[in-house]
Amino acid sequence: MTIRHFAALCLVGALAACSKPEAQPEAPRPVRSVTLAAGNGQTAAFHAGDIRARHEARLAFRVGGKVVARLVDVGATVKPGQALARLEDNDTSLDLASRRAKLAAAEADLKQNEADIKRYRELLAQHFISQAEFDRREAALAAARGNQQAALAAAQLGANQQGYTTLSAERAGVVTSIDAEVGQVVSAGQLVARVAESGEREAVIAVAESQLAEVRAARGFVVQVGQLPGQYQGVLRELAPDADSVSRTYTARITLKDADDSVRLGMSARVYPQGEAAAPLSVPLSAVLDENNRHYLWLLDGKAPQVKRVEVKLAKVSSDTAWIASGVRAGQEVVTAGVHLLRDGQTVRRLTHDPAQPVGTQAK
Template identity: 45%
Template structure:
């Protein structure tokens, strides 16, 4: 059976249908509707803020010195190890004293030469005084001998001072403890050549102790307000139940470059605690009524400012509301401005929302099943 080709009129009718099909196949599919997200919310209400702020710290000595030799040289002996207790005047390390002794011998020889020149100048001056009295020389000649004697005397004094300096230099070959304490670090070993002033050991002096901890930037001014007030802080050593009173002694003037926190030193006096122990510093914040608090998860950053999502119960749409924070209270943040009691705020799912997005309240599974 032979099928006749479609007529010209049929082809004219078929062509638009084929084009429409091709265009439909090439066009992009319609975007899927945005899912209706479920969010947790809470109604803002005034509450009570306060409680105890705790900071992890460490027990340190009030004075901790990095000791080094006052002259350069090669270390031939180190007499202490990490953790050793030493008394004032105890030997810590020793340099090779050979070059220093040679310098001391050279200074002594220079002193002997200066002494001889001075004695000769003094004898000449005495003889020329007698010659002047007999009229054999002029006064000018005696004055020259007197000037020579004065120069010899100055050279002698210089030589004596140089001997004293070289004696001190030789004594500096021995590094001794300038106070009683504990060696907390060793920074050089025997055989090492060190420059003058290079740290060799670190000595924590016996005496008052500090608990050192860091506070965030928003709490620096508040902690500084306790400075100099005895017993404003409480310190509890980890693994112990005893609580020690402490006084804020010093708050750093600038933040740490890496942690952006302020270093605080709290004085605990001469409490019998070991260096390096971990401690918890506790500060009581006075309780205040009429404070709005939200979970930390409810706050996000928008345009460089803190904000929360506020839900409109009529339209079920969310809108970003900038807020001002007054600090933290445990796992909650204290809102200083931007919210009023009665507002409904999203507390979970804040990072997947956009302004004007429609949401629904999250209902636990048992509540949905009961309905």
């Protein structure tokens, strides 16, 4: 082997040692996705509230005093006229006794004057007394009759005051709160108990100023009550004309048309307004890519697992959901996680995917 051949072999070996290894193909990036589904007029946004009775009585004693008996507990079912609590009645009993004594005296005086007027009428006929004297006796009789009527009214007032020491339910219902304990001194008009009347049930919600038009324009409402299966149809019965001074929201009361016994007071409620048109599509907020004040979604081709970025317009955004005004259509599949790590045409791999999954719910 010549020196020239040997040098050539060394050069070839050096070049082979310095060459880079062949690039490995990029592994598909795993992604999660959802399939967009068309709405049915029910917006994805909801108003949180709770279930209350349409009529709730706020009961209080009409006189002040010390509570000596609490006769019901919260949650008790009461009938009309059933006693809920009692006040100490020592003072009212004494006052009633005094009024009745005065009434007895006034009635005795009236009887005496009625007997006298008969005698004086006979004396007047026999000219033993003057007409002026008889007139004075008639005036005394009229005064006695007035005193008796006043004493009777005072005795009735005392009896009423005695009855006010017992707090009773006006109508049948359920006791929702008791704000007095035995030994507590309450004043007249101080709230002591709340009784929710049996019958209609309502979902009470707080509506922000920006949502007033949507609530007013809704053709109906769908109410999801707690963890109960199914939904209830509702209708707007009342919308407060002015905002709450603290929360600056407007109270709305949605009457449940088909509420049954399973709908209990105090249950949580989600109220979905129903519009005339189809509701906008919704996606998890994590699916939206924001760049330079523009919004994008990554579409996933079901046949070739590659992603494509498309610009969309948002209708509105909540803490975890974005509603799409335009840019995509129902049936398209969008990526919901890792949107900042993708590029156009990149090959991806679905972790899991359920084409029938509800709108805006990330696959598990």
